Amino acid sequence: MTALPATSEAGARVPMGASLRPLLRLVIPALLVVGAYAFMGPEQFVNAMTRGAIYALIALGYTMVYGIIELINFAHGDMFMMGAFVSLTFLGQILGLTGSITEIAKLAPLLVAAFFISMIVMGAVGVTIERLAYKPLRAAPRLAPLITAIGVSFILQNIVMLKYGPYQTNSPKIFPSVDIVIGTAKIPALSLFIIVVAVVMMIALQLFIGRTRLGRAMRSTAADRDAAQLMGVNINRTIAITFLIGAALAGAAGVVNGLQYGVSRFDDGFQAGLKAFTAAVLGGIGNTVGAALGGFIIGFIEVGATVMGFSRWGPAIVFGTLVIVLVFRPSGLLGQQLGERA
Amino acid sequence: MTAPTTVATDVVLKLTNVHSYYGAIHALRGIDIEVPRGEIVTLIGANGAGKTTTLRTISGLLHPREGSVEFNGQDISRVPAHELVVKGIGHAPEGRRIFSRLTIYENLLMGGFTRSKDENTEQVERVYELFPRLRERHAQKGGTLSGGEQQMLAIGRALMTRPDVLLLDEPSLGLAPILVQQIFGIIREINASGMTILLVEQNALQALSVANRGYVLQTGEVVLSGSSRDLRENEMVRKAYLGED
Secondary structure (H helix, E strand, C coil), X not given: CCCCCCCCCCCCCCCCCHHHHHHHHHHHHHHHHHHHHHHHHHHHHHHHHHHHHHHXXXXXXXXXXXXXXXXXXCCHHHHHHHHHHXXXXXXXXXXXXXXXXXXXXXXXXXXXXXXXXXXXXXXXXXXXXXXXXXXXXXCCCCHHHHHHHHHHHHHHHHHHHHHHCCCCEECCCCCCCCEEEECCEEEEHHHHHHHHHHHHHHHHHHHHHHHCHHHHHHHHHHHCHHHHHHCCCCHHHHHHHHHHHHHHHHHHHHHHHHHHHCEECCCHHHHHHHHHHHHHHHHCCCCHHHHHHHHHHHHHHHHHHHHCCCHHHHHHHXXXXXXXXXXXXXXXXXXXXXXXXX | CCCCCCCCCCEEEEXXXXXXXXXXXXXXXXXXXXXXCCCEEEEEECCCCCHHHXXXXXXXXCCCCEEEEEECCEECCCCXXXXXXXXXXXXXXXXXXXXXXXXXXXXXXXXXXXXXXXXXXXXXXXXXXXXXXXXXXXXXXXHHCCHHHHHHHHHHHHHCCCCCEEEEECCCCCCCHHHHHHHHXXXXXXXXXXXXXXXXXXXXXXXXXXXXXXXXXXXXXXXXXXXXXXXXXXHHHHHHCXXXX
């Protein structure tokens, strides 16, 4: 379920030094992080975090939508791609920017505007897609909305291809390429910016889901749609808001991606979407903390593979990890075990 | 105990010729039911007779394809469930449908989703007075409660909005006899405080002993109705539902 905080109740019945478990839960991840840092060095560590942050932002949309209507929204990766195009259209084609902007007083409002516009536009697109394509199929067998989602994915890709062509389009890298030097390591300021933006959004999302009235509506709808209605929750509106937030986060990831890589193409959403979806499953689909965690893990696996000289094997290692995790924890790292939904 | 002195009874719920479907299944075939204010009305009948469907049609989880549902004189047959909660229909559904990962207290707050914080603080207190057991276990997760406790929570949760009418679906299902007694005692108590109740039960004997009047449903139709006393003495009811020869 959407972000009821993962507690220790999952797997409590597993016969294994029960008193050690909470400790292991903290120690093992801590060791992994320290190990990754020692192995990769600070520069690649930050690189992995940056990539992971982008995957995590996309993965949140997959997991939220799955949590609430049990749909794998295959068009979600394309929302990320479109978010990047909204941003490059605004910054490059409307404002005519090309290079970096070094004055913070000018840069900050531009960044805020780019995020704002991309998130609003993509949020609106997400709500519209839900209304037109998925809502009419809510009572249909699960396969129907799934196939529809694949269709929506093609439609979005083709819309962008018609408008921008099948080539890469430049996205203005308005963020100056300044490095922050820590000891001998040079960390790009942009990377830190991306990580901070992503983490702030994730925390805001957790607070929203955990503390607000709409968040309660979302959690109850995910747990039991009929019961939620009987509590007075407007489930149509709640589902629409879930799509809105998921799509807006994908839009934000698109902006970030444009700043980082400087180019976008109509099919960018496919690969990124696949990996983000993997992240959501790895973390436990339906669980927002799990999706964020999964995103970062995949970032680390990819960059780790590159550091070891296996960059071409990156995807294989990512999916291999997924297979191994699912063998031992079929519902993902933080997913609830089956049967808990009494 | 009917009250024959009351003239022009105030009707809270009135179903007229209601037809409801589950997909292609014609579940309700023209049902007429009236629930007067302040009374307990019960729907009895076998599995699959349409009792639960009737409640779902009233609370808006299902919309009738034909016929009308009137609540306080207003046609609500097209009003979505979440708006009816605000209008004053409380529904403790079949199977209790407690939020298993939320605590008792959080479940009650969900029941008051449409109400203000102050109203909820006050009402939670009243529910705890009615069910002291829930107060004792207020921090316990819904999924870990016993069947009886879950039923109390389901009723308490439906009372959080202080509804005009309370729909109870099989409150005694799966409970030990002593708990059944307790639940029916509470139903009486809630009714004594002025609450109108529409009660669906398989336990016809218990239901007819608390209700003012009843309707007998069979395959989506009302086959018999009347005061509880009359129904208890009816030959068919005695044979089919009270297990007498």
